[in-house]
Amino acid sequence: MTLPKPPSTPSDAAVQPDPASARPLAIAIAGAGGRMGRQLLELVAADAGSHLLAAWVGPQSSRLGQPVPGTALAYSALPEASTGKHDTGDTARPDVVVDFSHAGAFDQVLAWCWRERVALVSGTTGLDASQHQALADAGADIPVLWSANFSLGVAVLSRLVAQAARLLPDWQAEIVEAHHAGKRDAPSGTALALGMRLAQARGGTLDELAVFDRSRDDQPRRPEQIGFAVVRAGDIVGEHSVLLAGAGERLELVHRAGDRSIFARGALHAARFLAGQVPGRYAFEDVLAG
Numbered sequence: 524m525t526l527p528k529p530p531s532t533p534s535d536a537a538v539q540p541d542p543a544s545a546r547p548l549a550i551a552i553a554g555a556g557g558r559m560g561r562q563l564l565e566l567v568a569a570d571a572g573s574h575l576l577a578a579w580v581g582p583q584s585s586r587l588g589q590p591v592p593g594t595a596l597a598y599s600a601l602p603e604a605s606t607g608k609h610d611t612g613d614t615a616r617p618d619v620v621v622d623f624s625h626a627g628a629f630d631q632v633l634a635w636c637w638r639e640r641v642a643l644v645s646g647t648t649g650l651d652a653s654q655h656q657a658l659a660d661a662g663a664d665i666p667v668l669w670s671a672n673f674s675l676g677v678a679v680l681s682r683l684v685a686q687a688a689r690l691l692p693d694w695q696a697e698i699v700e701a702h703h704a705g706k707r708d709a710p711s712g713t714a715l716a717l718g719m720r721l722a723q724a725r726g727g728t729l730d731e732l733a734v735f736d737r738s739r740d741d742q743p744r745r746p747e748q749i750g751f752a753v754v755r756a757g758d759i760v761g762e763h764s765v766l767l768a769g770a771g772e773r774l775e776l777v778h779r780a781g782d783r784s785i786f787a788r789g790a791l792h793a794a795r796f797l798a799g800q801v802p803g804r805y806a807f808e809d810v811l812a813g
């Protein structure tokens with residue numbers, strides 16, 4: 524679904540935090556009750572440079588109305604963009620919303636940020652093409668930054684994969700990813716992003732080259748394919764392996780996340796970066812670049 528551009532509001536004179544101000548960054552977290560949301564709550568609580576303004580959870584969450592540990596706030600429902608209310612659970616507006624929720628909640632989060640002219644950092648995966656388009660459209664009015672993976676190691680892995688794909692143009696590429704049993708989208712957003720880098724480095728697109736299911740194939744693999752394999756088990760935080768196989772040798776580039784806090788730290792870093800930016804669509808690489 525493509526989100527319609529919101530009508531102009533008095534808040535069009537976007538609230539951009541004054542970079543010179545010493546005031547802590549005011550953050551609202553969407554998906555605050557989830558695995559990533561809880562990591563972010565801990566991190567923000569321990570960070571003198573940021574301050575929690577709202578902790579949003581799903582409409583059916585048992586946390587609704589409960590106190591957010593270590594704060595004077597209560598968990599609240601994702602605000603509706605159509606009301607135009609600054610329903611943050613506090614009187615002020617956040618400088619930035621950090622969203623780790625679900626693709627089904629993403630449109631509401633983006634619509635609220637867009638209408639309220641609030642910067643959005645999102646790590647929610649499983650978004651479809653129209654949701655990515657809506658993010659790009661919102662970038663005309665607010666700063667937005669989406670990344671499938673906020674780990675430093677994966678950012679470097681992504682560059683290495685592109686380089687290896689260019690240096691070894693005839694080697695066959697496969698991506699294997701593993702995550703905990705609770706993950707709902709597959710393949711992971713990170714695996715798809717790595718596949719995109721591979722495809723681009725070889726002058727193609729992921730739509731043309733990706734193979735997600737070989738159970739009905741009765742033909743040998745085509746050399747240019749990019750194959751995906753998915754593991755879901757236990758409490759695996761996240762593993763991505765890119766295999767490039769040539770004649771008689773193979774190269775494997777692997778990243779293993781041992782702890783979810785790496786993503787939360789990366790997202791908080793991105794939030795600090797984004798809050799001082801003019802409207803636009805930013806990438807995690809922009810944060811790392813400076």
Ligand SMILES: NC(=O)c1ccc[n+]([C@@H]2O[C@H](COP(=O)([O-])OP(=O)(O)OC[C@H]3O[C@@H](n4cnc5c(N)ncnc54)[C@H](OP(=O)(O)O)[C@@H]3O)[C@@H](O)[C@H]2O)c1
Binds near residue numbers: 554560627647
């Ligand atoms: N980019 C990265 O670096 C990175 C890293 C890890 C995970 N992720 C992604 O981040 C997202 C969250 O991961 P997680 O492991 O924290 O998942 P999770 O534990 O399932 O938490 C998801 C949260 O979203 C809320 N939610 C789900 N559906 C909703 C809806 N329709 N409306 C409102 N809220 C809704 C849930 O609400 P309730 O409170 O009702 O349960 C919960 O608080 C996933 O897309 C995951 O793939 C990204």
